[in-house]
Amino acid sequence: MKPLDIIVCVKLVPKPEEVTVNAETRTLDRAKARSALNPPDMNAIEMALGLRERHGGTVSLLSMGPPFAAPYLQVGLAMGADHAYLLSDRLLGGADTLPTSLALAKGIAKIGEWDLVLCGEESSDGATGQVPQGIAEWLGCSQITYAMDLSFLPDGRLRGEREIRGGHEVVAVPLPAVVSVKLAVNEPRFMDMERRRNPEAVTIWSAADLGVDPKWLGFEGSPTVVGAVWQAKSPERQRQFLDGTPQEKARLLAEQIRRML
Amino acid sequence: MIPSAYSPEEARGLWVFLEQEAGRLEGVALELLGKGRELAQARGVPLTGLLLGQGVEPAAREAIAHGADDVVVADDPLLAVYTTDAYASVAAQVILDRKPETLLLGATPNGRDLAGRLAVRLRTGLTADCTGLAWEEGTGLLLGEVSGFGGGVMASIKCARHRPQMATVRPGIFPPPSADPDRAGRMEFVPVSLDAAKIRTEILERVRHEGVDITRAKVLVAGGRGVKGDFAPLTEIARLLGGEVGASRVACDLGWIGRDRQIGQTGFVTRPKVALVCGISGATQFTVGVKDAGLIIAINSDPEASIFEEADLCVVDDLFPVLEALIAELRGAA
Ligand SMILES: Cc1cc2nc3c(=O)[nH]c(=O)nc-3n(C[C@H](O)[C@H](O)[C@H](O)COP(=O)(O)OP(=O)(O)OC[C@H]3O[C@@H](n4cnc5c(N)ncnc54)[C@H](O)[C@@H]3O)c2cc1C
Numbered sequence: 001m002k003p004l005d006i007i008v009c010v011k012l013v014p015k016p017e018e019v020t021v022n023a024e025t026r027t028l029d030r031a032k033a034r035s036a037l038n039p040p041d042m043n044a045i046e047m048a049l050g051l052r053e054r055h056g057g058t059v060s061l062l063s064m065g066p067p068f069a070a071p072y073l074q075v076g077l078a079m080g081a082d083h084a085y086l087l088s089d090r091l092l093g094g095a096d097t098l099p100t101s102l103a104l105a106k107g108i109a110k111i112g113e114w115d116l117v118l119c120g121e122e123s124s125d126g127a128t129g130q131v132p133q134g135i136a137e138w139l140g141c142s143q144i145t146y147a148m149d150l151s152f153l154p155d156g157r158l159r160g161e162r163e164i165r166g167g168h169e170v171v172a173v174p175l176p177a178v179v180s181v182k183l184a185v186n187e188p189r190f191m192d193m194e195r196r197r198n199p200e201a202v203t204i205w206s207a208a209d210l211g212v213d214p215k216w217l218g219f220e221g222s223p224t225v226v227g228a229v230w231q232a233k234s235p236e237r238q239r240q241f242l243d244g245t246p247q248e249k250a251r252l253l254a255e256q257i258r259r260m261l
Numbered sequence: 262m263i264p265s266a267y268s269p270e271e272a273r274g275l276w277v278f279l280e281q282e283a284g285r286l287e288g289v290a291l292e293l294l295g296k297g298r299e300l301a302q303a304r305g306v307p308l309t310g311l312l313l314g315q316g317v318e319p320a321a322r323e324a325i326a327h328g329a330d331d332v333v334v335a336d337d338p339l340l341a342v343y344t345t346d347a348y349a350s351v352a353a354q355v356i357l358d359r360k361p362e363t364l365l366l367g368a369t370p371n372g373r374d375l376a377g378r379l380a381v382r383l384r385t386g387l388t389a390d391c392t393g394l395a396w397e398e399g400t401g402l403l404l405g406e407v408s409g410f411g412g413g414v415m416a417s418i419k420c421a422r423h424r425p426q427m428a429t430v431r432p433g434i435f436p437p438p439s440a441d442p443d444r445a446g447r448m449e450f451v452p453v454s455l456d457a458a459k460i461r462t463e464i465l466e467r468v469r470h471e472g473v474d475i476t477r478a479k480v481l482v483a484g485g486r487g488v489k490g491d492f493a494p495l496t497e498i499a500r501l502l503g504g505e506v507g508a509s510r511v512a513c514d515l516g517w518i519g520r521d522r523q524i525g526q527t528g529f530v531t532r533p534k535v536a537l538v539c540g541i542s543g544a545t546q547f548t549v550g551v552k553d554a555g556l557i558i559a560i561n562s563d564p565e566a567s568i569f570e571e572a573d574l575c576v577v578d579d580l581f582p583v584l585e586a587l588i589a590e591l592r593g594a595a
Pocket of ligand 1: 122510512526527542547
């Protein structure tokens with residue numbers, strides 16, 4: 001098999017538990033939240049590096065986000081990726097899935113040579129899980145969503161095991177293809193400290209570099225708008241701590257459970 | 262703005278995509294018909310089912326019995342099992358032809374696989390993984406309620422000028438309607454002209470388990486990493502209480518139990534009367550899946566575990582002796 005050129009789409013996300021809603025302005029308060037690469041994207045990077053080990057080729061990272069995402073891409077480079085590209089421009093901000101998948105598809109085309117695009121199954125912030133399919137459609141190629149494992153058939157087609165409702169299936173698709181990778185399907189490797197010391201620069205592209213009508217990008221290019229935003233409320237809980245031996249606790253539990261049924 | 266394939270003025274009707282497996286409607290398809298019926302009535306529009314498959318006429322009848330006014334059926338051997346290319350191609354064609362105002366799909370793996378692809382092909386907006394649906398007062402636009410950031414933040418999203426306004430809906434949120442076999446409805450078979458050579462996905466193997474539906478369980482006994490692979494006491498308690506076993510994502514990822522039992526953001530949102538949560542730390546991605554339970558009991562050896570903030574009854578203890586004693590207690594009463 002010929003070497004593979006793989007592009008992994010990754011996103012910088014705020015740590016979900018550190019994001020709150022400002023009750024007065026009804027907007028998100030991300031200021032106090034630390035950022036990280038989206039967890040399933042780390043699994044996608046690991047899967048790409050594993051494929052490169054088996055088949056040779058290159059792994060490039062592609063992200064759309066603010067300039068401060070660049071050092072996080074260097075984490076990916078320190079894990080072993082060859083190149084990193086960041087689409088960063090105010091014109092790209094506030095995008096829903098349609099312009100996001102378009103911008104990423106244009107970024108992929110601009111990188112040039114590629115056989116396979118890997119994404120995480122969904123982002124932990126917006127959590128739509130719809131961007132990989134969108135990229136595949138803009139690029140006109142086949143897709144495998146919710147992949148747990150990837151390999152190649154003797155005829156060169158990509159073989160993927162994917163989740164379906166209440167089970168799984170094994171599919172084969174021709175390259176080029178876009179794949180979304182499920183969270184926790186592998187153990188992302190640690191950074192290599194040697195690489196970490198001397199990381200390659202991240203290539204930064206603006207909206208103008210993508211060669212798309214800017215009206216198709218970012219907030220302006222988004223068909224959907226966010227109306228109200230609010231903090232999810234859980235019902236107040238009693239938070240009653242039980243004392244005693246396991247037997248005494250179990251007796252109390254059994255009593256309370258029966259009362260509910 | 263990316264131009265919409267058709268305008269709001271041309272668009273009409275509420276459509277639901279009817280996911281089926283081997284000719285039987287999926288649970289979420291029935292749930293969509295129930296909620297769809299209510300939404301269609303409120304807006305005074307017909308409810309149309311979009312059904313793709315092979316030999317699905319009985320399923321179309323089932324859809325009518327559950328609330329569809331009409332069902333657009335594409336019946337073809339190449340649609341027997343879901344593939345992105347075949348389903349997206351047929352669905353896009355029918356939608357561009359008939360111009361529905363709204364299209365709802367179930368947020369199952371295949372429902373999402375299709376929705377994301379279709380939304381870009383149709384150049385429209387998609388609100389993903391809704392936990393609530395309503396018409397906006399005044400505009401009549403669909404408002405999709407979604408959660409983000411591990412379930413901590415809620416938002417309502419609408420699609421102003423692009424049609425169809427698409428949304429995927431989480432399974433288990435809306436109750437399935439009861440069937441009325443005498444309900445009248447129309448079935449319409451549309452011609453399918455698929456080229457097998459253009460379907461790029463080949464399915465080599467497919468395994469479906471007789472899946473449980475934890476979203477309807479009255480009692481859920483949930484286990485996480487803390488059960489260390491041993492779900493036997495949890496299974497016994499679930500049996501004694503007529504409930505089901507559920508799990509955290511970690512327990513599923515470790516292969517201790519089937520994915521159909523996963524609770525949470527990327528699993529199922531459940532509403533049991535009683536949730537007994539054992540050896541689960543209480544990450545928001547988990548708790549969104551049980552927060553509406555009637556009574557939440559948490560057993561965890563770590564007094565600082567955040568699950569205790571979401572629990573009514575808190576047991577700081579090794580879970581195994583407590584569960585063992587609980588089994589004895591429940592057996593004694595039986
Ligand atoms: C994008 C994304 C989506 C996610 N979706 C989900 C989801 O849908 N559902 C989900 O559950 N998670 C989800 N997660 C993962 C989530 O963040 C947590 O990692 C996960 O819920 C933790 O599972 P756990 O509580 O079983 O394991 P841990 O966090 O490891 O907790 C184990 C607990 O067991 C306790 N314990 C250990 N031994 C014992 C004992 N003998 N007796 C009593 N207690 C004991 C420990 O004190 C600890 O609190 C998601 C994460 C991401 C990033």
